[in-house]
Amino acid sequence: MVVYYGQRATQGGLLIAEATAISETASGFPDVPGIYTDEQVEAWKDVVDAVHAKGGIIFSQLWHAGRASHRVYQPDGQATVSSTSKAISENWKVVVEDFRQAAVNAIQAGFDGIEIHGAHGYLIDQFLKDMVNDREDEYGGPVENRCRFLMEVVQAVAEAIGIDRVAVRISPVFDYIDGVDSDPHKLGLEVVKRLNKLQEDLGSKLSGVEALENGVADLIGYGRLFISNPDLVYRFKINAPLNPYNRETFYINDPVIGYTDYPFLDEKTHSSLKPTN
Numbered sequence: 594m595v596v597y598y599g600q601r602a603t604q605g606g607l608l609i610a611e612a613t614a615i616s617e618t619a620s621g622f623p624d625v626p627g628i629y630t631d632e633q634v635e636a637w638k639d640v641v642d643a644v645h646a647k648g649g650i651i652f653s654q655l656w657h658a659g660r661a662s663h664r665v666y667q668p669d670g671q672a673t674v675s676s677t678s679k680a681i682s683e684n685w686k687v688v689v690e691d692f693r694q695a696a697v698n699a700i701q702a703g704f705d706g707i708e709i710h711g712a713h714g715y716l717i718d719q720f721l722k723d724m725v726n727d728r729e730d731e732y733g734g735p736v737e738n739r740c741r742f743l744m745e746v747v748q749a750v751a752e753a754i755g756i757d758r759v760a761v762r763i764s765p766v767f768d769y770i771d772g773v774d775s776d777p778h779k780l781g782l783e784v785v786k787r788l789n790k791l792q793e794d795l796g797s798k799l800s801g802v803e804a805l806e807n808g809v810a811d812l813i814g815y816g817r818l819f820i821s822n823p824d825l826v827y828r829f830k831i832n833a834p835l836n837p838y839n840r841e842t843f844y845i846n847d848p849v850i851g852y853t854d855y856p857f858l859d860e861k862t863h864s865s866l867k868p869t870n
């Protein structure tokens with residue numbers, strides 16, 4: 594991981610690291626990282642240091658998979674937590690606290706900020722989407738209620754580490770693992786409206802509207818092409834051709850293949866970041 598993220602770091606470039614479990618109940622796949630134990634925080638420091646050494650900026654993506662998990666990944670094989678109305682409502686306070694603590698841990702590990710994973714059918718998205726959320730309390734029903742859990746998480750995290758270090762990823766339109774909403778446009782606007790309001794309330798200098806004034810977007814993120822091009826930023830800068838990505842090696846359990854073995858354009862200047870094992 595140190596080599597992988599180090600390869601992709603550039604002066605002033607922002608990396609958002611992979612989905613990272615915020616607690617023992619948050620994981621959904623084998624071999625995914627966490628940020629809730631001291632040992633994990635220590636391990637992330639080496640990754641963060643490698644990125645900072647090249648002048649890069651790195652955010653930790655805080656993640657709870659919710660029902661997109663399985664008993665085998667849960668402590669004592671217990672049932673997964675989710676947005677269903679049958680769950681015990683006190684559980685949500687625990688999960689909000691887990692996000693807050695994981696954010697503090699990420700800053701302690703040296704991350705420049707965090708991104709709350711509110712997308713792709715995972716826990717927060719399970720609250721946002723009306724085709725999943727069947728709760729009958731104040732966390733379910735109308736869109737204002739379905740946003741409540743996300744906003745509680747964002748507020749707790751922003752108060753703990755400062756709102757300028759907090760990002761939120763949402764995917765109102767995307768239908769992955771049945772995360773479907775009957776009115777994605779309305780849901781997306783509602784979330785953005787609430788996030789802008791919170792940003793104003795918490796006294797940040799930059800308003801979302803101002804930031805948008807001069808363009809359609811503030812930031813464009815890259816996924817697959819950044820996996821296959823460690824020097825993606827450099828290639829964009831000089832308009833160089835890109836390595837194609839290999840789908841077969843996405844998500845595989847190997848320390849090198851598909852992660853740190855994609856070639857740099859200029860091998861000589863990057864020889865120190867070649868995989869070592």
Ligand SMILES: Cc1cc2nc3c(=O)[nH]c(=O)nc-3n(C[C@H](O)[C@H](O)[C@H](O)COP(=O)(O)O)c2cc1C
Pocket residue numbers: 610611612654710712762814815816817818843844
């Ligand atoms: C192997 C792989 C792992 C991914 N892991 C995450 C993740 O942990 N968190 C996340 O928000 N998106 C994740 N994504 C989605 C990407 O961030 C991105 O949305 C997607 O690849 C589409 O953008 P692209 O066309 O630039 O690849 C992953 C994608 C791939 C291919």
